[in-house]
Amino acid sequence: MGKVLMKGNEAIGEAAIRAGCLNYFAYPITPQSEVAEYLSRRMPEVGGVFLQGESEVAVSYMIFGAAACGARVFTTSSSPGISLMGEGISYIAAAQCPAVFVNIMRGGPGLGGILPSQADYLQATKGGGHGDYKLLVMAPASVQEAVEMVMQAFPLSEKYRNPVMVLGDGLIGQMMEPVEFPEHLRTEPSNKDEWATNGMDTRRSNQRNLVKTLYLVPEELNAHNLMLKAKYEQMEREEVRFDTYNLDGDYQVLLVSYGTMSRVCRTAIDNLKAQGLEVGMVRPQHVFPFPHKAVYEAAARESCRSVLCVEMCMGQMLEDVERSVAGRRPTSWYGKCGGEVPTPEEVMQAVKSLSLKS
Amino acid sequence: MGKTFARPEALAETITHYCPGCTHGVAHRLVAEVIDELGIRGRTVGIAPVGCAVLCYNYFTFDFQESAHGRAPAMATGIKRVRPDLIVFTYQGDGDLASIGMGEIVHAANRGEKFTTIFINNAVYGMTGGQMAPTTMPDQRTTTSPFGRKAAEVGMPIRVAEMLATLQTPAYISRQSVIKPKYITKARKAIQKAFTYQMENRCFSLVELVSTCPTNWGMTPVDAVKWAEEKMLPYYPLGEFKTPA
Amino acid sequence: MQSEVQFAGFGGQGIMLMGQILAQAAMDQGFEVVWIPSYGPEMRGGTAYCTVVISDRPIGSPIIRNPQHLVAMNRPSLEKFAPTVKAGGVIFINSSIIPIGSGRGDVDELCVPIIEIAKELGNTKVANIVALAAFGTRSRIVEFDILREAVRSKFADKEKLIPLNLQALEEGRKAALAS
Ligand SMILES: Cc1ncc(C[n+]2csc(CCOP(=O)(O)OP(=O)(O)O)c2C)c(N)n1
Ligand code: SF4
Numbered sequence: 001m002g003k004v005l006m007k008g009n010e011a012i013g014e015a016a017i018r019a020g021c022l023n024y025f026a027y028p029i030t031p032q033s034e035v036a037e038y039l040s041r042r043m044p045e046v047g048g049v050f051l052q053g054e055s056e057v058a059v060s061y062m063i064f065g066a067a068a069c070g071a072r073v074f075t076t077s078s079s080p081g082i083s084l085m086g087e088g089i090s091y092i093a094a095a096q097c098p099a100v101f102v103n104i105m106r107g108g109p110g111l112g113g114i115l116p117s118q119a120d121y122l123q124a125t126k127g128g129g130h131g132d133y134k135l136l137v138m139a140p141a142s143v144q145e146a147v148e149m150v151m152q153a154f155p156l157s158e159k160y161r162n163p164v165m166v167l168g169d170g171l172i173g174q175m176m177e178p179v180e181f182p183e184h185l186r187t188e189p190s191n192k193d194e195w196a197t198n199g200m201d202t203r204r205s206n207q208r209n210l211v212k213t214l215y216l217v218p219e220e221l222n223a224h225n226l227m228l229k230a231k232y233e234q235m236e237r238e239e240v241r242f243d244t245y246n247l248d249g250d251y252q253v254l255l256v257s258y259g260t261m262s263r264v265c266r267t268a269i270d271n272l273k274a275q276g277l278e279v280g281m282v283r284p285q286h287v288f289p290f291p292h293k294a295v296y297e298a299a300a301r302e303s304c305r306s307v308l309c310v311e312m313c314m315g316q317m318l319e320d321v322e323r324s325v326a327g328r329r330p331t332s333w334y335g336k337c338g339g340e341v342p343t344p345e346e347v348m349q350a351v352k353s354l355s356l357k358s
Numbered sequence: 359m360g361k362t363f364a365r366p367e368a369l370a371e372t373i374t375h376y377c378p379g380c381t382h383g384v385a386h387r388l389v390a391e392v393i394d395e396l397g398i399r400g401r402t403v404g405i406a407p408v409g410c411a412v413l414c415y416n417y418f419t420f421d422f423q424e425s426a427h428g429r430a431p432a433m434a435t436g437i438k439r440v441r442p443d444l445i446v447f448t449y450q451g452d453g454d455l456a457s458i459g460m461g462e463i464v465h466a467a468n469r470g471e472k473f474t475t476i477f478i479n480n481a482v483y484g485m486t487g488g489q490m491a492p493t494t495m496p497d498q499r500t501t502t503s504p505f506g507r508k509a510a511e512v513g514m515p516i517r518v519a520e521m522l523a524t525l526q527t528p529a530y531i532s533r534q535s536v537i538k539p540k541y542i543t544k545a546r547k548a549i550q551k552a553f554t555y556q557m558e559n560r561c562f563s564l565v566e567l568v569s570t571c572p573t574n575w576g577m578t579p580v581d582a583v584k585w586a587e588e589k590m591l592p593y594y595p596l597g598e599f600k601t602p603a
Numbered sequence: 604m605q606s607e608v609q610f611a612g613f614g615g616q617g618i619m620l621m622g623q624i625l626a627q628a629a630m631d632q633g634f635e636v637v638w639i640p641s642y643g644p645e646m647r648g649g650t651a652y653c654t655v656v657i658s659d660r661p662i663g664s665p666i667i668r669n670p671q672h673l674v675a676m677n678r679p680s681l682e683k684f685a686p687t688v689k690a691g692g693v694i695f696i697n698s699s700i701i702p703i704g705s706g707r708g709d710v711d712e713l714c715v716p717i718i719e720i721a722k723e724l725g726n727t728k729v730a731n732i733v734a735l736a737a738f739g740t741r742s743r744i745v746e747f748d749i750l751r752e753a754v755r756s757k758f759a760d761k762e763k764l765i766p767l768n769l770q771a772l773e774e775g776r777k778a779a780l781a782s
Contacts, residue, residue, distance in 0.1 A: 267663030
């Protein structure tokens with residue numbers, strides 16, 4: 001199959017199948033219902049499982065159950081639905097089960113709106129559910145990248161035995177772009193006999209497996225959390241991923257932006273260059289682990305006068321950007337929410353209004 | 359005659375966002391008429407669902423709250439427990455009430471919360487684009503049951519009125535329809551009873567209304583009425599399933 | 604080089620499909636493309652619009668406030684979007700139901716009575732294909748042969764409809780060349 005023109009939501013569904021995931025549970029919600037609609041047709045064709053759960057709470061536990069018995073499994077939802085899955089995600093992380101969650105973000109808080117947003121950044125990267133856990137969070141900026149990230153999410157979730165989230169904004173789900181499904185990203189599910197409750201006979205063992213999250217002995221719970229922490233630190237060492245734009249020259253402003261928003265920034269950077277103002281960008285492709293070092297180094301470059309975090313929310317990634325820059329350069333935020341995607345002109349305006357004196 | 363067609367005071371003078379042939383509008387009008395008739399507009403609080411009726415507060419002229427998807431009965435419980443003197447109703451679709459909110463409605467009904475629920479059964483998720491609902495008919499095609507609802511995989515449609523009527527505490531449970539004038543008169547009567555029982559401080563009351571969704575059924579409004587009558591009414595019989603002792 | 608086309612009209616006029624066919628053709632011709640729908644409650648019976656961005660380089664911002672071209676299928680869309688079109692672009696007007704012009708002197712205005720043309724072909728549902736062909740012919744964003752193939756592949760699983768749609772395509776082209 002060569003390049004095909006596909007809607008992001010459908011491409012995400014297809015990518016999971018191509019990655020070797022044949023199990024999907026979900027509950028409808030705009031702007032990602034097309035994933036469920038697509039897979040309700042496609043899963044029967046490939047002998048997979050499609051089930052519409054009665055709620056996102058239920059879905060998150062369908063995922064938990066399936067993942068705990070060793071199946072590759074995933075779900076998709078949008079902001080309010082992800083909030084409801086927060087409980088299940090916390091349990092899945094605690095129980096160390098691999099699973100993939102896709103959040104096609106819409107505007108919040110509350111019912112909010114259905115248009116694109118990036119207002120679940122903190123929920124995705126800092127928690128969402130209760131307890132000390134982290135998700136590996138991938139943030140695609142195009143339909144092609146969404147496809148690749150969904151395909152990579154499964155082996156990553158198995159490598160760490162941890163849920164992985166693909167965090168896209170509504171546009172990633174709704175727009176159509178040409179896509180290819182890279183054959184080399186198809187992976188075999190890893191062997192889970194060591195821990196999965198897949199039946200003793202299945203794994204020819206007399207040793208039962210137990211999937212649980214209750215640790216009443218304080219020392220045990222502490223040790224469990226230390227072990228989880230070690231995994232997240234390993235992610236920080238091994239899974240940082242980012243892209244840069246126009247970082248070669250002597251840029252005066254550094255933008256940090258991800259997802260659809262970063263594409264708008266790219267156009268703004270091109271236009272500003274034409275006007276004689278050099279602007280560079282670091283685009284986190286994984287927002288956890290965050291590319292702190294890359295952002296720091298780019299901000300610390302001598303020509304750089306100011307750092308601007310651009311996102312479709314009221315300044316959430318800004319917290320990570322400020323941590324990265326660590327006071328080395330003035331750091332500020334520009335963005336909009338409610339479904340209004342800032343235009344390149346608006347981003348240019350925001351850049352120009354920065355004070356660039358040294 | 360003039361009186362029948364006059365706009366109830368409880369109903370706002372505005373054009374609704376519902377599709378042509380949608381019966382949500384009829385249900386709104388009946389609720390508004392009953393509220394006027396009972397003279398309770400000033401002490402009524404409605405709770406909007408998440409579904410096509412999410413904006414229904416634009417069409418009523420009394421206090422309203424907007425809920426999260428499926429949680430209206432819990433919000434209603436909160437109101438009635440702290441302000442028993444208010445008249446409270448939830449207005450919910452079948453995805454809202456019978457899927458994500460099934461827990462809330464069962465427990466509110468079982469506790470005998472003293473509010474009223476108007477339950478719109480149109481056999482699909484309207485707002486999100488016609489996905490399968492718990493009330494979707496066997497073999498009915500929807501956007502998430504493209505080959506038709508298969509009972510072997512997802513069970514049979516849930517008969518909410520009958521199911522809730524197995525509980526001991528609810529006061530009044532009735533199923534009516536708003537698809538044709540001949541059903542509407544009875545539906546109005548049932549809504550009137552439901553609110554009256556609430557005013558008499560009796561327990562939970564619910565009126566299920568068999569409705570149409572021409573848009574997501576992919577039918578003309580006329581065909582939709584025919585389909586509802588032929589397919590839904592035999593499975594969802596109209597009548598009272600529970601009345602106060 | 605980048606061009607953007609805004610398609611706009613009522614829900615049910617086949618707005619999304621026109622955009623998808625153009626995007627498919629542009630992709631087949633080797634361009635980068637993005638197709639973006641309007642989505643949301645306004646779809647219900649109200650306005651529908653989509654934007655297609657076509658470029659020879661990776662596409663940055665998919666959000667376009669000032670498109671190169673406009674295909675206006677009803678009057679409110681023309682009134683709303685005509686002022687946003689860049690100078691030198693094509694504004695296509697469905698003159699079957701839009702009795703006014705764009706009021707712009709700096710654009711190439713193309714008026715085609717697509718509904719009448721479709722009616723003559725025996726099915727008003729193909730009015731959008733007539734419009735697409737006329738617009739494609741005038742704007743020359745993609746090669747007509749490739750557009751034709753894109754129509755063919757879009758209807759691949761409804762083969763019965765292909766001849767009618769190809770005919771609609773031809774009539775649209777003729778109309779554009781004649782005006
Ligand atoms: C937690 C959560 N999940 C999903 C949604 C998306 N959603 C909005 S309305 C709706 C279904 C509405 O269907 P129904 O209750 O049958 O009402 P109708 O639209 O048919 O009147 C869903 C799933 C949401 N808003 N919140
Ligand atoms: S989608 Fe269905 S339920 Fe919603 S307004 Fe339209 S007809 Fe009514």
